[in-house]
Amino acid sequence: MKIPRTIYAMVLALAVQPAAFALEQSAAVKVATQLKTATSWDGQPLAYPSGQAEVTGMLIEIAPGGETGWHLHPVPSFGMLLEGELEVRLKNGAVNRLKAGDMLAEVVNTLHNGRNVGAVPVKIVVFYAGAAGQPLTEKEPAH
DSSP states (O other): OOOOHHHHHHHHHHHOBTTBOSSOOOSSOOOOOOOOOSBOTTSOBOOOOSSSEEEEEEEEEEOTTOBOOSEEOSSOEEEEEEESEEEEEETTSOEEEEETTOEEEOOSSOOEEEEEOSSSOEEEEEEEEEETTOOSOEEOOOO
């Protein structure tokens, strides 16, 4: 599988901060911070879980009209929408609409549902900053 350049750009953007470059910027290497935040998209502070750090990267695809179902992430996660249009809705009615190229710090311990609102599959690369043995996602409990 060929990895799109946007994934490499996202990894570089997440790894590089303006004050301390991991790579020296030059004519051949451009660095542009795309996401730097201490809060998730709903404004809640981010906190890393205790335990042995474990980072997981995933490429998630959602068919047109498809939904993730109500779920939450007990760990911080960060993503970049590579293709398509995604609507993320919280139980309180807050909505975050994303299009290709948008990045986000996902909500933590907050139920949400992602829905593809476009005509093409959504492709989003997500990195979870978890701890070994800890789940990344939990489905909404059945009532």
